[in-house]
Amino acid sequence: MLKEERQNFILNEVRAHSRVxxxxxxxxxxxxEDTIRRDLKELSDTGxxxxxxxxxxxxxxxPYHFKDREIYAHEDKVLVAKKATPLFEDGQxxxxxxxxxxxxxxxxxxxxxxxxxFTNSIPIATQLTEHPHINIIxxxxxxxxxxxxxxxxEVIQSLQRLKADICVLGxxxxxxxxxxxxxxxxxxxVKRAAMAAANQxxxxxxxxxxxxxxxxxxxxxxxxxxxxxELNPDDNRLQPYHKAGLDIL
Amino acid sequence: MLKEERQNFILNEVRAHSRVxxxxxxxxxxxxEDTIRRDLKELSDTGxxxxxxxxxxxxxxxPYHFKDREIYAHEDKVLVAKKATPLFEDGQxxxxxxxxxxxxxxxxxxxxxxxxxFTNSIPIATQLTEHPHINIIxxxxxxxxxxxxxxxxEVIQSLQRLKADICVLGxxxxxxxxxxxxxxxxxxxVKRAAMAAANQxxxxxxxxxxxxxxxxxxxxxxxxxxxxxELNPDDNRLQPYHKAGLDIL
DNA sequence: CGAAATACTGCAATATCCTGCAAACTTAAA
DNA sequence: TTTAAGTTTGCAGGATATTGCAGTATTTCG
Numbered sequence: 001m002l003k004e005e006r007q008n009f010i011l012n013e014v015r016a017h018s019r020v021x022x023x024x025x026x027x028x029x030x031x032x033e034d035t036i037r038r039d040l041k042e043l044s045d046t047g048x049x050x051x052x053x054x055x056x057x058x059x060x061x062x063p064y065h066f067k068d069r070e071i072y073a074h075e076d077k078v079l080v081a082k083k084a085t086p087l088f089e090d091g092q093x094x095x096x097x098x099x100x101x102x103x104x105x106x107x108x109x110x111x112x113x114x115x116x117x118f119t120n121s122i123p124i125a126t127q128l129t130e131h132p133h134i135n136i137i138x139x140x141x142x143x144x145x146x147x148x149x150x151x152x153x154e155v156i157q158s159l160q161r162l163k164a165d166i167c168v169l170g171x172x173x174x175x176x177x178x179x180x181x182x183x184x185x186x187x188x189x190v191k192r193a194a195m196a197a198a199n200q201x202x203x204x205x206x207x208x209x210x211x212x213x214x215x216x217x218x219x220x221x222x223x224x225x226x227x228x229x230e231l232n233p234d235d236n237r238l239q240p241y242h243k244a245g246l247d248i249l
Numbered sequence: 250m251l252k253e254e255r256q257n258f259i260l261n262e263v264r265a266h267s268r269v270x271x272x273x274x275x276x277x278x279x280x281x282e283d284t285i286r287r288d289l290k291e292l293s294d295t296g297x298x299x300x301x302x303x304x305x306x307x308x309x310x311x312p313y314h315f316k317d318r319e320i321y322a323h324e325d326k327v328l329v330a331k332k333a334t335p336l337f338e339d340g341q342x343x344x345x346x347x348x349x350x351x352x353x354x355x356x357x358x359x360x361x362x363x364x365x366x367f368t369n370s371i372p373i374a375t376q377l378t379e380h381p382h383i384n385i386i387x388x389x390x391x392x393x394x395x396x397x398x399x400x401x402x403e404v405i406q407s408l409q410r411l412k413a414d415i416c417v418l419g420x421x422x423x424x425x426x427x428x429x430x431x432x433x434x435x436x437x438x439v440k441r442a443a444m445a446a447a448n449q450x451x452x453x454x455x456x457x458x459x460x461x462x463x464x465x466x467x468x469x470x471x472x473x474x475x476x477x478x479e480l481n482p483d484d485n486r487l488q489p490y491h492k493a494g495l496d497i498l
Numbered sequence: 499c500g501a502a503a504t505a506c507t508g509c510a511a512t513a514t515c516c517t518g519c520a521a522a523c524t525t526a527a528a
Numbered sequence: 529t530t531t532a533a534g535t536t537t538g539c540a541g542g543a544t545a546t547t548g549c550a551g552t553a554t555t556t557c558g
Contacts, residue, residue: 003535003536003537017381017382018378018381019251019253019254019381021251022514022515023513023514031537031538032537032538032539033514033515034515034516034537034538034539035536035537035538037514037515037516038536038537052251052252052253053251053252053513053514053515053544053545053546054251054252054513054514054545054546055251057251057253057254120389122371122374122375122387125371125392126371126375126397129392129394129397132394135391136391136392136394137389137390137391137392138371138387138389138390138391138392138399139389140369140386140387140388140389140390140399140403140404140407141386141387141389142384142385142386142387143374143378143385143386143387145378145385148375148378150387150389154389155389158389252545252546271504271505272503272504280547280548281547281548281549282504282505283505283506283547283548283549284546284547284548286504286505286506287546287547302503302504302505302554302555302556303503303504303505303555303556499558500557500558501556501557501558502555502556502557502558503554503555503556503557504553504554504555504556505552505553505554505555506551506552506553506554507550507551507552507553508549508550508551508552509548509549509550510547510548510549511546511547511548511549512545512546512547512548513544513545513546513547514543514544514545514546515542515543515544515545516541516542516543516544517540517541517542517543518539518540518541519538519539519540520537520538520539521536521537521538521539522535522536522537522538523534523535523536523537524533524534524535524536525532525533525534525535526531526532526533526534527530527531527532527533528529528530528531528532
């Protein structure tokens with residue numbers, strides 16, 4: 001087994017269980033605990049997890065427990081969410097996946113918006129219960145503890161039976177050539193299904209996510225219709241996306 | 250179990266109950282009271298809680314402070330949940346529906362319990378993410394805002410494809426003749442499906458729910474195998490249920 | 499005050515971590 | 529194919545961290 005495969009396995013374990021033990025990983029992967037420790041050290045140095053005595057913990061806490069100012073680049077995300085609100089109208093069927101930018105959007109939807117929202121994110125569903133006229137459909141499946149979103153076949157199948165007006169993607173990475181990409185394979189599958197299930201795809205992304213790539217490709221850049229960032233639409237960094245045919249907000 | 254997990258569990262307990270006892274934590278976490286004291290000292294030094302003789306209190310800044318008091322008859326519900334914990338073992342597949350008593354149970358599951366839990370309740374799923382070894386499957390469907398549970402055909406169909414070891418019912422009303430009954434028609438349908446999907450049905454009910462009836466019948470009293478209340482099992486009020494063949498805890 | 503519970507101190511056992519090193523493996527050029 | 533340099537891995541050892549226990553001090557409460 002290659003070192004990179006091993007480290008990917010470790011990252012997946014962390015994402016699924018929000019913590020790992022060096023001793024367990026050593027058994028599961030048939031390598032010495034020293035090797036595991038070296039892997040954890042590397043992954044810790046690159047910020048993918050946090051090493052602790054006996055194993056490692058996931059870095060990102062539950063969005064649900066986040067207080068506003070603990071969210072990274074919170075001001076930018078609020079701005080992105082605000083710019084996106086005019087896209088939503090009464091009567092629409094909307095798909096929203098997880099992420100803190102989408103959570104922000106769920107907070108500031110107009111209180112009278114009458115829409116049906118499908119989501120696989122617990123924090124977003126919880127937030128939406130504050131909106132009296134929004135119909136919430138939760139997409140069930142295996143719950144990923146760290147991100148508090150459901151994943152897996154059941155989620156994908158539910159999405160395949162759906163044709164929504166608009167899909168709002170919390171975006172980890174967006175790039176002209178690589179398109180939308182994700183760090184977790186299963187989340188990437190779910191996002192792909194979400195994109196396919198809507199007539200219009202909106203990507204909410206703070207500018208630092210532009211022109212970055214993750215290991216798992218979700219979909220082509222042309223599958224995205226609208227890109228919302230905190231930047232001015234005339235900003236140079238957005239021009240390539242405009243030329244590729246995306247609406248820029 | 251990692252030290253940090255243990256400390257997270259403690260913080261969670263403090264948030265939920267606004268106070269903790271060293272002696273209780275020592276039992277729940279299977280470590281000595283010395284270790285608990287050392288944890289409390291660390292958490293106290295970092296300002297996450299306030300150490301007092303015998304345990305710790307939440308800091309006054311804590312926003313979760315009110316939660317417990319909002320729950321009606323909270324002390325009784327804690328007692329019911331505690332009495333139910335021995336029913337659960339490693340490897341089981343468990344169905345839990347909503348309700349504050351079930352939420353209390355989700356809080357106090359042994360932190361090392363290795364089980365798969367199906368639930369349609371958002372607060373319970375959120376609570377369960379604190380347990381590192383529990384596999385959570387969220388049952389998707391239309392979200393009922395007040396109760397924060399999913400309901401409807403999709404939930405019922407998911408349950409019909411399932412055969413679990415044990416189903417834990419938060420119980421609104423239980424009566425010898427009428428059986429289990431509910432105030433909301435759709436919730437009643439979901440609970441009926443949940444009961445049918447498990448080999449053993451456990452009803453958690455505080456005593457004031459005994460011998461009451463609601464408009465919509467969920468199922469016959471004989472479909473319930475175990476009844477857990479805050480009363481002593483010898484209490485007169487429980488004898489009719491014992492005679493009807495239920496196990497009383 | 500006195501009993502019981504809780505807390506602190508120092509110590510020992512165990513588990514985990516780190517460092518340096520050598521063997522095994524990979525890569526790429528000769 | 530061979531060689532050489534670089535990378536990865538496991539292991540030995542000594543260092544550090546974590547935990548439980550025993551003995552003693554302190555707090556609580558009737």
